Amino acid sequence: MKKLLTxxxxxxxxxxxxxxxxxxxxxxxxxxNTPDSVRMLSITSLNTNMLVRNRxxxxxxxxxxxxxxxxxxLGLETSMNQSINGPSLGLSFxxxxxxxxxxxxxxxxxxxxxxxNSKLQWQSSRWGFNQFLRLSAERGIASNASAWLPTNxxxxxxxxxxxxxxxxxxxxxxxxxxxxNINKRIxxxxxxxxxxxxxxxxxxxxxxxxxxxxxxxxxxxxxxxNPQTQNRGHIYQGFVNSSELIDLQDxxxxxxxxxxxxxxxxxxxxxxxxxxxxxxxxxxxxxxxDNQAEIEDALNDYLTNEPIWLxxxxxxxxxxxxxRNQIFLMMFNGMLNRYDNKYDYSDSDLEYANQIMITxxxxxxxxxxxxxxxxxxxxxxxxxxxxxxxxxxxSQEKDRNGELTSSEISAxxxxxxxxxxxxxxxxxxxxxxxxxxxxxxxxxxxxYSDMDGRNHEIKSMANLSNFGANPSQLxxxxxxxxxxxxxxxxxxxxxxxxxxxxxxWSTDQEFISxxxxxxxxxxxxxxxxxxxxxxxxxxxxxxxxKTVQSEPFDLSKLGDDTDxxxxxxxxxxxxxxxxxxxxxxxxxxxxxxxxxxxSDGATRQLQDAFAIGFAGGISFDNYYQGNFxxxxxxxxxxxxxxxxxxxxxxxxxxxxxxxxxTGKSNLRDTIYDSGLEFGSAEITLYINNSFDSxxxxxxxxxxxxxxWSLQDSSIENHSFNxxxxxxxxxxxxxxxxxxxxxxxxxxxxxxxxKIPPLENPSG
Numbered sequence: 001m002k003k004l005l006t007x008x009x010x011x012x013x014x015x016x017x018x019x020x021x022x023x024x025x026x027x028x029x030x031x032x033n034t035p036d037s038v039r040m041l042s043i044t045s046l047n048t049n050m051l052v053r054n055r056x057x058x059x060x061x062x063x064x065x066x067x068x069x070x071x072x073x074l075g076l077e078t079s080m081n082q083s084i085n086g087p088s089l090g091l092s093f094x095x096x097x098x099x100x101x102x103x104x105x106x107x108x109x110x111x112x113x114x115x116x117n118s119k120l121q122w123q124s125s126r127w128g129f130n131q132f133l134r135l136s137a138e139r140g141i142a143s144n145a146s147a148w149l150p151t152n153x154x155x156x157x158x159x160x161x162x163x164x165x166x167x168x169x170x171x172x173x174x175x176x177x178x179x180x181n182i183n184k185r186i187x188x189x190x191x192x193x194x195x196x197x198x199x200x201x202x203x204x205x206x207x208x209x210x211x212x213x214x215x216x217x218x219x220x221x222x223x224x225x226n227p228q229t230q231n232r233g234h235i236y237q238g239f240v241n242s243s244e245l246i247d248l249q250d251x252x253x254x255x256x257x258x259x260x261x262x263x264x265x266x267x268x269x270x271x272x273x274x275x276x277x278x279x280x281x282x283x284x285x286x287x288x289x290d291n292q293a294e295i296e297d298a299l300n301d302y303l304t305n306e307p308i309w310l311x312x313x314x315x316x317x318x319x320x321x322x323x324r325n326q327i328f329l330m331m332f333n334g335m336l337n338r339y340d341n342k343y344d345y346s347d348s349d350l351e352y353a354n355q356i357m358i359t360x361x362x363x364x365x366x367x368x369x370x371x372x373x374x375x376x377x378x379x380x381x382x383x384x385x386x387x388x389x390x391x392x393x394x395s396q397e398k399d400r401n402g403e404l405t406s407s408e409i410s411a412x413x414x415x416x417x418x419x420x421x422x423x424x425x426x427x428x429x430x431x432x433x434x435x436x437x438x439x440x441x442x443x444x445x446x447x448y449s450d451m452d453g454r455n456h457e458i459k460s461m462a463n464l465s466n467f468g469a470n471p472s473q474l475x476x477x478x479x480x481x482x483x484x485x486x487x488x489x490x491x492x493x494x495x496x497x498x499x500x501x502x503x504x505w506s507t508d509q510e511f512i513s514x515x516x517x518x519x520x521x522x523x524x525x526x527x528x529x530x531x532x533x534x535x536x537x538x539x540x541x542x543x544x545x546k547t548v549q550s551e552p553f554d555l556s557k558l559g560d561d562t563d564x565x566x567x568x569x570x571x572x573x574x575x576x577x578x579x580x581x582x583x584x585x586x587x588x589x590x591x592x593x594x595x596x597x598x599s600d601g602a603t604r605q606l607q608d609a610f611a612i613g614f615a616g617g618i619s620f621d622n623y624y625q626g627n628f629x630x631x632x633x634x635x636x637x638x639x640x641x642x643x644x645x646x647x648x649x650x651x652x653x654x655x656x657x658x659x660x661x662t663g664k665s666n667l668r669d670t671i672y673d674s675g676l677e678f679g680s681a682e683i684t685l686y687i688n689n690s691f692d693s694x695x696x697x698x699x700x701x702x703x704x705x706x707x708w709s710l711q712d713s714s715i716e717n718h719s720f721n722x723x724x725x726x727x728x729x730x731x732x733x734x735x736x737x738x739x740x741x742x743x744x745x746x747x748x749x750x751x752x753x754k755i756p757p758l759e760n761p762s763g
Contacts, residue, residue, distance in 0.1 A: 036155060039115060040182050043157070046106070046113075046243035052250050054109045059256025060097040067093050070259060076129050083133035085140045087348065088355055091171070091278040092271070097259065099159035099276075100266040102178060116157065123156055124267035132268045137355050142192030142217030144273045146183035146238035152200040155240075156183045160272035162245070166233030168220060168275025170441075170482055174252050179232055180243040181272065192218040192358075194237050202240045211369045219362040220275055236274035281356055281441065283349040284481035287334040289493035290343060295330045299496055302326050303516025309642060310464050311520045312716070313690040319464075321435045322693065324444050325420055327479050327496070328437035329413060332360060336409045339402040354400060360440065361396045367436040368392065368419050376425040385422070388415040429691070429698040441482035448473040448513075449497075451504055468519030468639050471511040474499040518642035518695065522687060525610070525643060526718040533609045546720045547680065548609070548655070550601035552594070553578075553736070555728035564735040586743045591752045594740075595657040595667050602655040602683060602722045607648050642695065649697055652689045655720065657681075667722065672754060675740045676726060683722040
């Protein structure tokens with residue numbers, strides 16, 4: 001205490017001298033008579049350069065014991081001990097010092113901002129620590145910024161400290177940014193809900209899919225919707241405008257260990273308690289650790305019953321959202337069960353938990369509100385979610401008092417799980433679950449373990465290329481709730497590693513990292529597996545080349561009794577109709593349509609080849625051993641079946657006769673030169689369609705032969721050699737070759753007839 005008093009006394013002289021220096025600086029001084037509109041405008045002009053140029057520094061790097069002594073000196077110890085907000089305010093007192101310090105130093109050091117000092121005195125006289133501590137947790141935090149303002153025309157100043165992601169700084173490390181806020185009056189009830197009609201309209205923020213009747217001012221608003229301030233990080237109800245983001249790199253100074261004497265006039269209203277309240281949230285990590293087995297069981301069941309489809313165009317963040325939501329559900333379940341005698345949490349743990357649950361309940365309420373408003377919901381589902389939404393307030397009240405029964409908790413979790421599941425439109429490509437955990441402090445890190453047990457961060461879909469195919473990569477998810485305390489003791493209990501310790505070479509064990517994912521990546525199947533099928537089936541031409549046969553015509557329609565001398569035999573077999581000519585005009589048979597028929601036939605052959613191979617009609621080594629099937633166990637063909645579902649879907653893949661980069665057709669040139677009498681021609685497989693993590697396919701319209709868009713680099717393509725199959729051993733081959741020669745190649749009335757080369761003039 002003596003040390004602290006010494007620090008305080010020493011700074012009296014410093015701060016007094018600083019004020020005298022500022023008073024002598026040149027420039028227009030905004031006085032107490034300056035209109036509020038001009039003062040607020042001056043705040044919006046504040047920026048990093050102004051503070052750095054005028055040598056503004058903040059630090060307040062004092063020990064926790066000195067903070068406790070300071071709280072005693074300020075006469076706050078008793079009221080903080082008696083308030084539900086006391087523990088969190090104690091943890092957050094450093095940010096109280098920093099916020100007041102920043103505004104005080106701007107007032108003292110930056111020209112034209114001396115008026116801020118009198119503004120802070122005015123705020124302190126109307127909203128002090130004791131006023132804040134007398135209120136409930138929700139109302140205290142909700143009121144702190146501006147609910148205490150006398151009228152809707154008054155304004156207050158506050159400071160928000162932000163991390164590198166522009167989210168509220170919660171005490172880990174040092175803040176990255178500061179923002180000086182301008183606040184206008186809001187009116188809130190005992191639970192922190194904003195009374196919108198009575199509040200200043202500019203200070204109320206209703207983001208899309210938020211219930212305007214349930215705006216909780218104790219909860220973070222993700223961003224402003226005003227173009228001027230929308231990129232300035234998390235805000236809150238009551239915020240109307242701000243300075244630019246102030247980079248603290250050259251302003252924040254850890255070496256500052258003194259406390260300004262003006263601390264006796266500090267006010268909590270200067271602190272953004274919505275975004276900068278430090279809560280000892282390690283109770284959540286205790287709950288997560290105590291429920292590790294429940295989290296693993298829930299994720300195992302989820303992945304087994306709703307496996308995740310994997311492919312190069314599946315959005316990784318959607319995969320993470322699905323898994324993160326399941327962890328959030330079980331975290332919420334554990335927090336609801338915090339009063340269970342089996343846990344034996346301390347009273348202080350439960351006090352912190354009650355404060356944290358304000359935020360968690362609000363996340364749940366906001367998510368359920370968004371979901372009940374979704375247009376795709378059928379009436380029965382919408383009504384069920386509506387009933388659940390309307391029950392949340394009563395459930396939250398019972399939870400606050402520790403009155404929820406185990407059956408009521410189970411019902412809450414089941415209804416929330418149902419709401420999350422129907423938040424996506426079933427069967428619709430790209431429709432994803434509501435990311436209920438997105439704005440919570442639940443953090444997740446996704447890794448895979450290799451065969452040597454080393455962890456690698458999952459950064460792209462390519463990192464998941466073996467999931468579902470084999471257990472060479474094992475899923476590992478780390479999760480924790482943002483906390484001021486180190487997590488070393490709980491790290492092992494804050495992981496989901498369902499296959500840890502299993503023999504990755506064993507075919508007798510089940511692997512969630514295999515069974516929980518459906519591997520439908522294309523590249524290996526087209527580039528490695530298909531050539532093996534073609535070779536084994538005899539379609540290959542002496543090697544591992546990618547050869548595919550095409551039967552453009554149904555040869556079963558031609559038999560021993562077909563009279564090829566009758567010029568209508570081609571039309572009689574239905575072949576002429578395939579060329580879509582007018583009035584059976586054989587002169588309109590085109591090379592382009594012939595190439596299309598060949599490419600369609602090749603596509604069918606490609607699909608059939610995989611179906612035959614995967615069904616066991618062809619014998620290959622297991623893909624896990626470097627060759628054919630994606631199924632690790634012989635009796636499990638789930639990944640192969642998933643892939644077949646895709647490529648046999650209408651128009652999902654298409655073999656096209658044009659080369660992607662040049663737009664030229666090797667196949668058309670070959671038909672022009674050789675008719676139907678050729679060995680093979682190059683053809684390209686294009687995959688313009690995508691599928692999502694649920695296996696829903698995006699089928700795009702293909703209005704022309706160039707649907708695949710030569711300029712679209714995202715379209716996957718694979719080259720094949722196509723062999724024309726027009727021989728049914730009953731004379732069909734010769735007849736078709738001759739028919740083509742007669743009506744196309746040698747027919748001057750056909751636009752695609754072959755023009756003979758010019759004779760040598762010297763001959």
